[in-house]
Amino acid sequence: MIHGMIKEGMNTSRWLSIFTALALSIVLLLGFSGAWTPSATAAEAQEAPLEHVAHFTTLQYKVFPWEDWDDLWVARISAEIDAHVPLPALVEVAVPEGAAVYRFGEPGGEIPDFDPPWQVRSENGLDIYTGVLTHGRIITIEYSLPDRPVATGSEGPAIDISYTPVNNVSELHLISALPVDSAVIESGFEYMGSGPSGEPAFASFFENAEGGQLYSTSIPYIVDASARQGDGNIPTVVGIAGIAVMTAIALFFFFRRGASAKEDEG
Numbered sequence: 001m002i003h004g005m006i007k008e009g010m011n012t013s014r015w016l017s018i019f020t021a022l023a024l025s026i027v028l029l030l031g032f033s034g035a036w037t038p039s040a041t042a043a044e045a046q047e048a049p050l051e052h053v054a055h056f057t058t059l060q061y062k063v064f065p066w067e068d069w070d071d072l073w074v075a076r077i078s079a080e081i082d083a084h085v086p087l088p089a090l091v092e093v094a095v096p097e098g099a100a101v102y103r104f105g106e107p108g109g110e111i112p113d114f115d116p117p118w119q120v121r122s123e124n125g126l127d128i129y130t131g132v133l134t135h136g137r138i139i140t141i142e143y144s145l146p147d148r149p150v151a152t153g154s155e156g157p158a159i160d161i162s163y164t165p166v167n168n169v170s171e172l173h174l175i176s177a178l179p180v181d182s183a184v185i186e187s188g189f190e191y192m193g194s195g196p197s198g199e200p201a202f203a204s205f206f207e208n209a210e211g212g213q214l215y216s217t218s219i220p221y222i223v224d225a226s227a228r229q230g231d232g233n234i235p236t237v238v239g240i241a242g243i244a245v246m247t248a249i250a251l252f253f254f255f256r257r258g259a260s261a262k263e264d265e266g
Helices: 001-036 042-047 240-246 249-256 261-265
Strands: 057-064 074-083 089-096 098-105 119-123 126-133 138-144 152-154 156-163 169-177 182-184 189-193 198-208 215-223
Touching: 001 138, 057 156, 057 189, 057 198, 074 089, 089 138, 126 138, 169 189, 169 215, 182 198, 198 215
Parallel strands: 057 169
Antiparallel strands: 057 074, 074 138, 089 126, 098 138, 119 126, 152 156, 156 215, 169 198, 182 215, 189 198
């Protein structure tokens, strides 16, 4: 009888060992399966459901002529999310309703733009483009302007710029390129560097911009600035070289980090 009880106990222990080994094998298989699951591609990330829209710390809206200061002007929006926001990150960028967008994606020559058809919805006179950042923290969108933003007043030409962010932005920059050898004639504008052909860019800054609010600026300027440096009524021309040295870092963000429309089409 004792022998039978010992034998039965041994059988029970054997089955428990087999069951434990099977359970451990299943756990290990599931772990390895998860570890070897390939990461989502950029296209899959665009379709992945994300709950919260990441707000931008800086949004820079810039207008500039296609080339040679002709009638065709384009607008480029470059917006950056906070460094602590994990990727992938859902973002939204607004453009005027019906804008002829020809590029939408992350900047960089080796990073492809988002594949159309893009996710777009219309609200309150805006077309809101939705995308998912997977490679970096900057989103770029470009579109052609229906009209030249150049106005001519009693004091000369000026660039009129306006933009409405869809969400709150810590810093909103409204920027325009000016003709080569030109300078602004009023204070309060920031020099942002110069483009490939030497065209200077100036900006108005707005802190804590609110989503849904229209922000506007008008940048008056003169041409042939180098020939007018002796004019005491144009102080911005005299100091432009010093300002350029102090703020040349802005050149990287606008004219290097984001590819120009001409380069994208070429």
